[in-house]
Every structure is written in C-alpha cells, then in structure tokens.
Amino acid sequence: MxxxxxxxxxxxxxxxxxxxxxxxxxxxxxxxxxxxxxxxxxxxxxxxxxNRIAGSLSSQSVNLVAVVVPSLNSFVFPEVLSGISAVLKESPLKPVVGVSGYDLEEEESVIREMLSWRPSGLIVAGLEHTEVTRRMLQQTDCPVVEVMDVDGDPVRHCVGISHLQAGRGMAEQILARGYRNIGFIGTKMPQDFRARKRFDGFTDGLAAQSLTLADLEHYSGESSIQTGRQLTSQMLARNPRLDCIYYSSDVMSVGGLMHCLAAGLSVPGDIALAGFNNLQILQGLPLQLATTDACRHEIGERAARIILKSRETGGAEGLVFDRLTPAISLGETL
Amino acid sequence: MxxxxxxxxxxxxxxxxxxxxxxxxxxxxxxxxxxxxxxxxxxxxxxxxxNRIAGSLSSQSVNLVAVVVPSLNSFVFPEVLSGISAVLKESPLKPVVGVSGYDLEEEESVIREMLSWRPSGLIVAGLEHTEVTRRMLQQTDCPVVEVMDVDGDPVRHCVGISHLQAGRGMAEQILARGYRNIGFIGTKMPQDFRARKRFDGFTDGLAAQSLTLADLEHYSGESSIQTGRQLTSQMLARNPRLDCIYYSSDVMSVGGLMHCLAAGLSVPGDIALAGFNNLQILQGLPLQLATTDACRHEIGERAARIILKSRETGGAEGLVFDRLTPAISLGETL
DNA sequence: ATCGGTTTCGCAACCGTTATCGATACCGGA
DNA sequence: TCCGGTATCGATAACGGTTGCGAAACCGAT
Incomplete structure (x- = not known):
C-alpha cells in the first residue's frame, strides 16, 4: 500500500x-x-x-445496469438475475443489484441511490411505486424496464406475466378437476402486489362459477416451508372438508405437502395442492406439485435485451410491452 | 425528460x-x-x-461496500448478505453485490471492476484467489475482509468457520453414534474450496478411527434437491450396506431424505443422513435433518462491523481474525 | 457607534479520467 | 525530394460536484 x-x-x-x-x-x-x-x-x-469514477464522469457513461428486486431470499429473483446476467455477459454492461424489501419507501430510496450513479439502464420488479419513484423513472434518461408483472400502467418498457391471469387460470384448472371446497394461503397483501393479483384472479375465477373461497389465511414475513406446513395444518384442522389449497408460492405448497406426508393424508385424494412460480425446489419431491411457471429467466433475458437495444439506438427505441404466457403444470397434486 | x-x-x-x-x-x-x-x-x-459520480470524485469517498460471492442461487450467500445489510443499515454505507460463479478468473475480474469504483470496503467469500487478485487486495487501501472460511492465509481481515473442523466434527458425531459404512456426496472439488475442506476434514475424522469412506460421489453444477435424490438413490443401489451419508450441502441431504421417503427407507434406522449449512429449508420437513450451522448471518454482521470500524479509525485498525464455532445439530436423522 | 464572535455564504481550486482537436511522425508515390 | 494522407501522440478543457478557505452578514454587548 x-x-x-x-x-x-x-x-x-x-x-x-x-x-x-x-x-x-x-x-x-x-x-x-x-x-x-x-x-x-x-x-x-x-x-x-x-478509477472508474473519474472515467465515468469524464466520458459521461457508466457500464452498469441497476436491478431492483424485493428480496434475494425468496428463491424467485435470483433466477431473474441470472437471465439478466446471461444476456449482459456478451456486452460491457454489468448488473448491480439493489434490494427493496417489499417496501415502496425503501424502493424509492434504493432507486434514487442507483440513479444517482447514472446507470446505463434500470430494471425494477413490479409496476407499483410511490409517486416520487414514478417521477424519477420518467425523468431519468436511461432506459427503464419494469418486470415480472404486466397488470398495471408501466412507466416505460415492461416485461412480465399477468398474475391476474395466472390466478384465474389456476382457478379454472382446479374447478375443472372437480374441487369445490377451496382454501387459499398467501402473503399479507400490502407487501406483495403480484401475490394479491393472483389472489384476485383466483377468486375471480371461482366467482365465474359462483364459488367463493372456503377458507383463507394470510401470513407476513418471508415464505418458508415451515410456515406453509403450519398454516396448512391449521387450516385443515379447522376446515376438514377442504379438498384443495392454492398457495401464493411454491415454497408454501411444499410446506403443505410436508404436512400431508406427516399427517398421512393422500394427495390429491384427500387434499389437492397447487402453488406458484415453478421453483427449482419442486424437483425431487415425493410428488410433483402443481404450479404455474413464472418465466423468471426469460423475463430477465428480455429485460436485459431491451437495455442493450436501447444503448444501440441511443434511447430512440420504441416502447416494449412484453406479456409472456405463464404455463400451468398440473403435476401430481391436482 | x-x-x-x-x-x-x-x-x-x-x-x-x-x-x-x-x-x-x-x-x-x-x-x-x-x-x-x-x-x-x-x-x-x-x-x-x-450525480454521485461527480460527488464521489470530488469528495474522494464512496459510500459503497463491495461484496463478492460465488453465487446467489445457492441459498447460502443471501443470508450472509442479509447480515451485512443489517449492520450497514445503521450507516451511510450500502452493499453492492458481485457474483463470481465459483470461478477464480471471474472473481478476479469482478473484484477489479468493484475496486475500480473505489468502495469503502470489500467483503469477499473465501481465501482462495488468483495471484493477481491477492495483489489487488493487498494494494487497495480500502479494508478487505475474507469471509466464510478460516482455513488458509487471509490477505487482511478474516471472519468465518473452519470447514476442516466442521467436517471432522461431523465425522466424530457420526462415528460416535456407531455408523461405520459411510458415504459422501459432494460438489466437484475444484469449484468449491470450502466443500473440499469439509471433505478433507471428514475423511481425516474417519481416518482417526482407522476408517475410510465406503462410497463417494461427486457432481458438478449447482446443488439441488433433485440431484441429491438421484445420487442418493444411485449410491444406495450400488452399495446397500451403507448406513450413513454425509452431504456437502443441506440441499443435497434434503434430496437424500426425499429418496428415502419414496423408497420407504427408515431414517436413521436404515440409513442416517447429515448435511451442512443449516439452511432455512430444513425447517418443516418430515424429519429434522442433521447439519452443521455455518454462522452465515453472523459472519456477514461481523464482516460489516469490521468495515465500519475501519472507517472510523481511518484504516488504522488492527487485523481481525474471527474464527466462529460451527454448531452441529444432530436432528433426527443421525 | 464599535467591536468580537458566530453564522451563513461564495470563490476558486481541485478530484482522476476522457473528448476534442491540433501537432508531429511516418510512408509510399510522383 | 517533395507532397498528401494516414497513423500516432499530446495539450487543453471539460465532466459535476466538494473541500478549504476567506468574505460578508448578523448578533448582542459594550
């Protein structure tokens, strides 16, 4: 030194x-x-x-792409990230991750911090932001892509799936297979807008056949197998006639499956289970759990490509609105 | 705009x-x-x-802490990160994550990139680096903390556990409980130095009682429940007399447990299982799997505190070498 | 009205690198 | 030998803030 x-x-x-x-x-x-x-x-x-600080100041260019996600523990965003990295690898751009903790105020501060470094692009999960955040996203002159979700009003580019549709689709599948006493277990809504949309879509789907939820449970904090198991146990205890449970996340449905295993319940004979995301951890379990693929990797790839293209065209690129179709896989639990 | x-x-x-x-x-x-x-x-x-680029250039200070980890998918590093974030939250510093993909060349390039932004500190997982990386870490004037591992020769500060000891400790526990036909399933060694150290410690522990591994399996790529299940199935098929398997990761041991469940094997009656990390996903499973806690959150916290202290003292702080003690939990599978 | 001590503010000089543009060296062809 | 054109290089001025002072304004007390 x-x-x-x-x-x-x-x-x-x-x-x-x-x-x-x-x-x-x-x-x-x-x-x-x-x-x-x-x-x-x-x-x-x-x-x-x-010293890239001096270099960037002088050249007025920063080879970084800001990526803002709600969490890194939740198994779901790392895969979006890997899609982004894969595409960016062929370019001089590097992703930089910020975590908002499912909190819009925190998101605002994280985004402000990231924009203050004048990145070449910004990818942010979700369409819901504070007013101030939206203004920042509009004013900044780097390309902005909102990902994961398409149900809403994007500031600029947007790549994702419709969670409303995902929820509705799963409801249709569940109903088509004859289940009628259906429970829902999901995160506290104010935290996770996409989970709320799936919930809304799901109840819509039920309502379309004049059904309502037989039971409903919300939890706060991160999803985990543990909580999934506990809440499933509680719900089935107080509501033994339930024949199907839809979870807002695969992590939770795995917990549900674990409860059933432990309680000697047959799945889907006694109770059917379905989750969301199509996470890696579903592979290798005793039963293939029903789920909906959230296209995480591809969403990341596409978002990154938008940033790259925008770099070439110098920001004159057209608005992109990419609505991917989430595929349902019924597995063996429906 | x-x-x-x-x-x-x-x-x-x-x-x-x-x-x-x-x-x-x-x-x-x-x-x-x-x-x-x-x-x-x-x-x-x-x-x-x-414009923080201009600001930082002028003030010669950047409120960022670089954190370089091998992967974000592996369930293990996000928790180190959360420890870091928790401590940094009380300060103006923000963590910035870089991913090296278990590749020392890539690590070198990621670290060079991060150092070129003149961060207030650098936290990097592992003690193994290329020669060039080591020189960079020595020459930089920001504090450097190598984390997760203490078996080696740190450049400066170091916080972690001994994976050699962790492996040896688990061997002792397994032997103490009377198992003698022991198999090991772990990642390809060149990728993951800490897994290799656990392996070495483990075989050392067996050797101390004049035992050797009855079977051994390596895999490449990310650990997953799926691979854990497959490899366990294969190993037990070719080696039915095995009474215990030690995995280099909990994710894998969960897969092992799933195989046993599916195959109707009693755990630990027919076969005992033990993993490493004490991951969140162990909670809520049918059986509490044996594991060793890797102190991930605390390692993150301590590393961050070193950076903070170094900021106060202006880099004149003493060298820290924090060797935490990994706690073994036997669970119900040993 | 004068004075010492605070606040509150602005001028100028940087921070380390790159864009711009002009200068010089070099080279083959006339 | 001289010339135009192309490689190669360097002096200078940014880039958008912040540090380090000194200057001005303000204050109550004398």
Missing part, C-alpha cells in the same frame, strides 16, 4: 502522455501495438486499477 | 450559490434552516437526483 497509483504515474513510467496511456488501457484506437503492449505491461506489473 | 438537471440549476432556481445548494442537499452544516428548506423543496419539486 504505497502511494495511490494514478494514470499519470503509469504514463510517466511508460514515457508517454496520460492520454496515450488512457487509450492503451481502454483498448481505444490510435495507439501503436508496441506502445500499447508496453503500457499494459507496466500497468499490470504495478497493479494499476483505473 | 427535459434537460439534465444539475446542481447549478437547482442553485439558480433557489437563488443561492452552487455551494450552498450542495451543502443543503447533503445536510452539511453552515446552512440556515430557511435556505435549506427552500433548496430541498426546489430539488424535490424538480426531481433533482444528485
């Missing part, structure tokens, strides 16, 4: 001007192969790490 | 100098409450987002 090593030092050591050193290290043109090699060598030996 | 709104514009609108506006918006002293309120109001109305 000697002295801070600056570009000017590297340049001096190489016997060239700052400019030439800068160009060489960035791979910019107008530098002879020989000088470039020499400068690179010197930079390598001395362990020069360029 | 009118014109870029700069500090100078806000200042002009408020009828003050740039300096006063800058101070007001940063909450710096030497601004009267009245002027400050006025400036803030104007900034709010017009949706001014400060």
């Amino acid at each position: 000697t002295k801070k090593l600056l570009l000017k030092d590297v340049a001096k050591l190489a016997g060239v001007s700052e400019m030439t050193a800068s160009r060489a290290l960035r791979g910019a043109p107008d530098v002879s192969a020989k000088t470039k090699a020499k400068i690179e060598e010197i930079a390598r030996i001395h362990g020069y790490v360029p | 009118t014109k870029k709104l700069l500090l100078k514009d806000v200042a002009k609108l408020a009828g003050v100098s740039e300096m006063t506006a800058s101070r007001a918006l940063r909450g710096a002293p030497d601004v009267s409450a009245k002027t400050k309120a006025k400036i803030e109001e104007i900034a709010r109305i017009h949706g001014y987002v400060p």
Whole structure:
C-alpha cells in the first residue's frame, strides 16, 4: 500500500502522455501495438486499477445496469438475475443489484441511490411505486424496464406475466378437476402486489362459477416451508372438508405437502395442492406439485435485451410491452 | 425528460450559490434552516437526483461496500448478505453485490471492476484467489475482509468457520453414534474450496478411527434437491450396506431424505443422513435433518462491523481474525 | 457607534479520467 | 525530394460536484 497509483504515474513510467496511456488501457484506437503492449505491461506489473469514477464522469457513461428486486431470499429473483446476467455477459454492461424489501419507501430510496450513479439502464420488479419513484423513472434518461408483472400502467418498457391471469387460470384448472371446497394461503397483501393479483384472479375465477373461497389465511414475513406446513395444518384442522389449497408460492405448497406426508393424508385424494412460480425446489419431491411457471429467466433475458437495444439506438427505441404466457403444470397434486 | 438537471440549476432556481445548494442537499452544516428548506423543496419539486459520480470524485469517498460471492442461487450467500445489510443499515454505507460463479478468473475480474469504483470496503467469500487478485487486495487501501472460511492465509481481515473442523466434527458425531459404512456426496472439488475442506476434514475424522469412506460421489453444477435424490438413490443401489451419508450441502441431504421417503427407507434406522449449512429449508420437513450451522448471518454482521470500524479509525485498525464455532445439530436423522 | 464572535455564504481550486482537436511522425508515390 | 494522407501522440478543457478557505452578514454587548 504505497502511494495511490494514478494514470499519470503509469504514463510517466511508460514515457508517454496520460492520454496515450488512457487509450492503451481502454483498448481505444490510435495507439501503436508496441506502445500499447508496453503500457499494459507496466500497468499490470504495478497493479494499476483505473478509477472508474473519474472515467465515468469524464466520458459521461457508466457500464452498469441497476436491478431492483424485493428480496434475494425468496428463491424467485435470483433466477431473474441470472437471465439478466446471461444476456449482459456478451456486452460491457454489468448488473448491480439493489434490494427493496417489499417496501415502496425503501424502493424509492434504493432507486434514487442507483440513479444517482447514472446507470446505463434500470430494471425494477413490479409496476407499483410511490409517486416520487414514478417521477424519477420518467425523468431519468436511461432506459427503464419494469418486470415480472404486466397488470398495471408501466412507466416505460415492461416485461412480465399477468398474475391476474395466472390466478384465474389456476382457478379454472382446479374447478375443472372437480374441487369445490377451496382454501387459499398467501402473503399479507400490502407487501406483495403480484401475490394479491393472483389472489384476485383466483377468486375471480371461482366467482365465474359462483364459488367463493372456503377458507383463507394470510401470513407476513418471508415464505418458508415451515410456515406453509403450519398454516396448512391449521387450516385443515379447522376446515376438514377442504379438498384443495392454492398457495401464493411454491415454497408454501411444499410446506403443505410436508404436512400431508406427516399427517398421512393422500394427495390429491384427500387434499389437492397447487402453488406458484415453478421453483427449482419442486424437483425431487415425493410428488410433483402443481404450479404455474413464472418465466423468471426469460423475463430477465428480455429485460436485459431491451437495455442493450436501447444503448444501440441511443434511447430512440420504441416502447416494449412484453406479456409472456405463464404455463400451468398440473403435476401430481391436482 | 427535459434537460439534465444539475446542481447549478437547482442553485439558480433557489437563488443561492452552487455551494450552498450542495451543502443543503447533503445536510452539511453552515446552512440556515430557511435556505435549506427552500433548496430541498426546489430539488424535490424538480426531481433533482444528485450525480454521485461527480460527488464521489470530488469528495474522494464512496459510500459503497463491495461484496463478492460465488453465487446467489445457492441459498447460502443471501443470508450472509442479509447480515451485512443489517449492520450497514445503521450507516451511510450500502452493499453492492458481485457474483463470481465459483470461478477464480471471474472473481478476479469482478473484484477489479468493484475496486475500480473505489468502495469503502470489500467483503469477499473465501481465501482462495488468483495471484493477481491477492495483489489487488493487498494494494487497495480500502479494508478487505475474507469471509466464510478460516482455513488458509487471509490477505487482511478474516471472519468465518473452519470447514476442516466442521467436517471432522461431523465425522466424530457420526462415528460416535456407531455408523461405520459411510458415504459422501459432494460438489466437484475444484469449484468449491470450502466443500473440499469439509471433505478433507471428514475423511481425516474417519481416518482417526482407522476408517475410510465406503462410497463417494461427486457432481458438478449447482446443488439441488433433485440431484441429491438421484445420487442418493444411485449410491444406495450400488452399495446397500451403507448406513450413513454425509452431504456437502443441506440441499443435497434434503434430496437424500426425499429418496428415502419414496423408497420407504427408515431414517436413521436404515440409513442416517447429515448435511451442512443449516439452511432455512430444513425447517418443516418430515424429519429434522442433521447439519452443521455455518454462522452465515453472523459472519456477514461481523464482516460489516469490521468495515465500519475501519472507517472510523481511518484504516488504522488492527487485523481481525474471527474464527466462529460451527454448531452441529444432530436432528433426527443421525 | 464599535467591536468580537458566530453564522451563513461564495470563490476558486481541485478530484482522476476522457473528448476534442491540433501537432508531429511516418510512408509510399510522383 | 517533395507532397498528401494516414497513423500516432499530446495539450487543453471539460465532466459535476466538494473541500478549504476567506468574505460578508448578523448578533448582542459594550
């Protein structure tokens, strides 16, 4: 940890001007192969790490894409991220993740923080934001993509699925298979707008056949197998006639399955189960749980592509509204 | 999206100098409450987002902490992250995550990228790095904390557990309970150094009682319940006398449990199972799986505290070497 | 009215890199 | 040998804020 090593030092050591050193290290043109090699060598030996803060300020460009998601524990967003990373890998852009904790105020502050770094693009989960956030998203001149959800009014680009439709679709499947005493277990609504939409779509679907939910349970905090199991146990105890439960997340339905296993209930004979997301953890369980695929990876990929395209066209690209179709898989529990 | 709104514009609108506006918006002293309120109001109305690139260049300070982890899908690092976030929440610092994909070359490039933003600190998982990475970590003047592992030679600060010890400890427990035909299922070693250390510690522990592994299986790619189940099935098929399997991850041991459930094997009567990490997903399963807690949240907290302290002392703080003790929980499967 | 001590504010000089554009070196052809 | 054109390089001025002072304004007390 000697002295801070600056570009000017590297340049001096190489016997060239700052400019030439800068160009060489960035791979910019107008530098002879020989000088470039020499400068690179010197930079390598001395362990020069360029100061991108200064560089970005000067070039007015930042090779970062801000990605704002509600949580990283929930199994679901990492996969969106991997879609984004996969596409960005072929470009100089890098994703930077911010976590909003399912809290719109926190989201506002995270987005403000990210925008203050002037990223090349912003990808944010969900269409619901504070007024201030919406204004920021409108005013910023980097491309903005709202992902995961299409039921609402996007600020700019939008890629996702309709959770209303997903909920309704699952209701139809459940009804088609003859279940009539149906329970719902989901997160506290104010936290998770998409879960609420699935719930609304689901009850809509029931209402279309003049049915209502036989039972309903909300929980707060992160979803977990544990909570899924407990709430299922409680619900079945107080409502033994239930023949099907729809969960707002696969993690919860796995918990439901675990309860049934432990209680010796046959699935779907005694009770049918269905979740949402088509998470990885569904693979390898005793029964293939019914679920709806949320197209997470593809959503990430498409969002990233919008950012890339917008970079090429210089922000003059047309508005994208990508509504993917969530596929239901019935598994063995419906 | 009118014109870029700069500090100078806000200042002009408020009828003050740039300096006063800058101070007001940063909450710096030497601004009267009245002027400050006025400036803030104007900034709010017009949706001014400060340019932190310029700010950081000028103030030579960046309120970001770089966190480099191998993966976000693996269930384990998000919890380290949440420990970091929890501690940083009380400070102006924000974590920024980079993913290295269990690849040291990629890690090098991610770390170089992060350091080029001159963060206030760097937290990186693991003690194994390329030579170039080590040099960067030594040369940088921000505090560096290597986490998760203590078996090795840290560049500077270090917080983690001994995976050698964790493996050995589990071996002792398994042997103490009378198991003698023991199998191991783990990730391909070159990818995951900590898994390899647990493996080494485990075989050491067996060797201490003149035992060797009865069977061994490696897989590549991410751990999953699915693979855990498949590999367990294969191993038990070719080696029916096995009485215990140790997995390099809980995700895998859950898969093992699922196989046993499906195959009608009694656990631990027919076969005992043990994993590692003490992941959330172990809660709510039919049986409480044996595991070792990896202290993930606490490791994150402590690492973040080191960064904070170093900020106070101006980098003059002493070297920290925190070796936490991983607690084994036997559950019901040993 | 004068004075010392605070507040409150603004000027100027940076922070480390890159864009711009002009200067110089080099090269083959006339 | 001279010339136009192309490689290669360097001086200078940004980029948008903040630090470090000094200046001005304000205050109650003398």
